[in-house]
Amino acid sequence: MVFCFIHLSIQEFLAALHAHLTFTNSNVNLLEEEQTVSVHVSESHFYQSAVNKALQSPNGHLDLFLRFLLGLSMPSNQKLLQGLLTPTGSSSQTNQKIIQYTKNQINQNPSPEKSINLFHCLNELNDDSIVKEIQRRLNSGNLFMVNLSHAQWSALVFILLSSEKNLNFIDLKTYSASAEALLGLLPVVKICKKALLNIKRMSSILSLIHFQADATSSRLIELDMSNNNLQDLGVKRLCAGLGSPQCALQILRLSGCQITEEGCASLASALKSNPSHLRELDLSYNHPGDSGIKLLVKFVQEKYHNNENIFCFCEGKKLKTSGFLS
Numbered sequence: 001m002v003f004c005f006i007h008l009s010i011q012e013f014l015a016a017l018h019a020h021l022t023f024t025n026s027n028v029n030l031l032e033e034e035q036t037v038s039v040h041v042s043e044s045h046f047y048q049s050a051v052n053k054a055l056q057s058p059n060g061h062l063d064l065f066l067r068f069l070l071g072l073s074m075p076s077n078q079k080l081l082q083g084l085l086t087p088t089g090s091s092s093q094t095n096q097k098i099i100q101y102t103k104n105q106i107n108q109n110p111s112p113e114k115s116i117n118l119f120h121c122l123n124e125l126n127d128d129s130i131v132k133e134i135q136r137r138l139n140s141g142n143l144f145m146v147n148l149s150h151a152q153w154s155a156l157v158f159i160l161l162s163s164e165k166n167l168n169f170i171d172l173k174t175y176s177a178s179a180e181a182l183l184g185l186l187p188v189v190k191i192c193k194k195a196l197l198n199i200k201r202m203s204s205i206l207s208l209i210h211f212q213a214d215a216t217s218s219r220l221i222e223l224d225m226s227n228n229n230l231q232d233l234g235v236k237r238l239c240a241g242l243g244s245p246q247c248a249l250q251i252l253r254l255s256g257c258q259i260t261e262e263g264c265a266s267l268a269s270a271l272k273s274n275p276s277h278l279r280e281l282d283l284s285y286n287h288p289g290d291s292g293i294k295l296l297v298k299f300v301q302e303k304y305h306n307n308e309n310i311f312c313f314c315e316g317k318k319l320k321t322s323g324f325l326s
Helices: 008-026 043-056 063-072 075-080 092-108 112-124 129-140 150-162 179-183 186-191 202-214 231-242 261-272 289-304
Strands: 169-171 194-196 222-224 251-253 280-283 311-314 317-320 323-325
Touching (some): 043 063, 043 112, 063 112, 092 112, 092 150, 112 129, 112 150, 129 150, 231 261, 261 289
Parallel strands (some): 194 222, 222 251, 251 280, 280 311
16 A cells, blocks of 8 residues: 655655654664664754754755654653654753754854744744743834844744734834844735835845745735935836836835936836836935926826826825826
């Protein structure tokens, strides 16, 4: 009789179960290059080697395997699989060693994806101490006044992504963090409807662009990048995302971004190639000049015809299909 398990999660669970049973029954660590029964392998070493192996994987193909394996180390889960698993008799001391080792790896690992998976592992080990600390700071309103460690930033992303509530708004201007930490929050932007960004580095802007262009399931419909030193070059790069059919932005605010006629031309060109999602464009406190304003008037007239709900702001005035209104 042959069984075929197509779903990846079932395959990963069976692989974890095999590694766990081999270790508990024969004291053989399948995760080591050299496997021998002559040397006793401690439980903590076995699970630590699994964490190391998963972190070494370049494409994260051992992430689910690691979660299942660490979950199988818990006596409460072993009790649910009576008759299939031999209880390991894991002590609380062993459990704490694994937890502490996992936390250390979070602090040492700069990859947001790896860190978030390790938080899932801590969840399997019934430890949520770092997550609770971030949750406490979120609830107190004091989160953004302090410099968070890498582990705490990863915990913040974990909380926001695993929240049962829909996240409608995120204000990244209040996050006092490095550009690298903010880039780790881009998956959170994907699940938001509105995002307020203060991006000072072009690399961050580019990441947002590519992220938004590739986000086929993005909920983001309002993006505020006002009062950033975006300039025409930044707008031109931003337009790579705006021109994508996947971009569903309805409101785009670029007030005070030092945009000139050249930037207005880039915006008009990108928005022409995108479906008619955009309902509002704010370009106030920029320098479009008469030619830039004419370009936008032409764009609005051609794209939206006589829809009076479509407008943009230039130099404190409203631009509608009928022309330049005070």
